Amino acid sequence: MTSRMRAEIARIDASRLNWVDFTAGVAEAVRPLIPFDAYCWHTVDPGTILFTGSVNRDVGCSGSWLAHYEYVVDDVNKWSFLANSGRIAGATSIDTHGDLTRSARHRSHLTYGFGDELRVSLVADGIYWGAAAFLRHADQPWFTEADVAALSTLSSAIATGLRRTIATQLSGSPRVDWGPGVVVFDADGNPESTSAAAERWISELVEDPAPDHPSESKIVRSIAARARVIPPGTDPLELAARARVRTRAGTWLLLYGTRLGTDGRTAVIIHPATPHDVAPVVALAYGLTDREALVAMQCIQGRPTKEISKALSMSPYTVQDHLKSIFDKTGVRSRGELVGQIFLDHYATRWEKPATGPPGLLVRGIETT
Incomplete structure (x- = not known):
């Protein structure tokens, strides 16, 4: 059966x-x-x-x-x-x-x-x-x-x-960027304030039925709860209370929770994610292996085969084999399509290459820098 x-x-x-x-x-x-x-x-x-x-x-x-x-x-x-x-x-x-x-x-x-x-x-x-x-x-x-x-x-x-x-677009709606949004909770987890931008972003999240109030979003609440229960000093980079979330229009957002002072209040910040934030999830969504994901990350950074070969300690032929498999799995025919159609145009609203990667958001030990 x-x-x-x-x-x-x-x-x-x-x-x-x-x-x-x-x-x-x-x-x-x-x-x-x-x-x-x-x-x-x-x-x-x-x-x-x-x-x-x-x-x-x-x-x-x-x-x-x-x-x-x-x-x-x-x-x-x-x-x-x-x-x-x-x-x-x-x-x-x-x-x-x-x-x-x-x-x-x-x-x-x-x-x-x-x-x-x-x-x-x-x-x-x-x-x-x-x-x-x-x-x-x-x-x-x-x-x-x-x-x-x-x-x-x-x-x-x-x-x-x-x-x-x-890896599937949820709708053909136009993408927007309302800037950062903020939802603030008191020490008991009750909402204190929700910015206009946060309300707009939350309305784009995939939650059915929609929350009665933006601050009741299941996604936002889960992040706030995680931020509230993390013992002080155990997550100095505040990486555990974060989530990469795809909207109905296909835009990727980064939501993260943070403590406000010492009185137990927390805030959840919402803003568009960068390709650097999203790339590890996208790689896994297409079923890329660890090594294929590493090669894909190098491609995003614009490195040629020889540089990828040196950086990953693999032969140029192995790099090409991985690229062929990556193209097959993602349905593209070139590096330009891989970067443009998969990791940039489809998964982010802007390109911002940070100086260092967010290790708390990686999975299976994939390094992106």
Whole structure:
């Protein structure tokens, strides 16, 4: 059954849908195998595992709720734990040994009438790209070990499709640059102020349904929660509370959280990302290997084959072999197209080459300088 389901997921992926439509198609394909009453999907930044997009169907949760129960409190089957532990999927009923109230997350939504929850982290080639949860009403049977095993088996196929959607333009809307936006929170995580630019940027994020107020954005709240719980002095470069987020128009943004003084207040800053910020994610989205990603980064910096060969300690022939593979995977025919169509025009609103790279945003140890 799962082999047929993987084939169906591959078929849906071949339709070249954006991630919202792709996950909707997958949910309906999975429903006959694992019945459920409601679901949610989230994309994440693979470098910092913070949310970058959100879709909820027949279940509602605020940004503050989601951030609190995923990044602040301890609980069973947090998505980041499932991804990093290799368990991939888990059901609340199983992991609380039949007592759902052992889950703080479950206790918080008892009044909504939901019972068991089946969660899965979407991991492809060891990289965490997204998360999903499937819920049943309180009067429905709990999920089984077989359900958990089936969803775990399907994770890689779903993640591969989700990864592909990162390289797909979500719409043909014109790109804009409203400048930096700022959302400020007090020590308890309550919003104090939201700038006009921040409101405009947040309205461009992929969150369905949209937040009731910009400060309730699930993406913004996850970053603020991460910034708030990082012990002072342990992240001096403030790299952990950052996420590279793609808007509906295809523009990439960098959102990062920072503490304000010593009174516990935090701020989330939103502004267009540079190619230097985004290149590692783009490389992974196209399925480039570590070595191919290194070669691609060198191309972005305009280095010829001989310089790339020297910088990466590989022969010119090996560089050319990597370039051929990169061109095949990204669908371009030249270095100019690689840099112009893939890493610049499609993924950023401007070119700003920083002096040093942001190591906290890299994944799999890819160096970009």
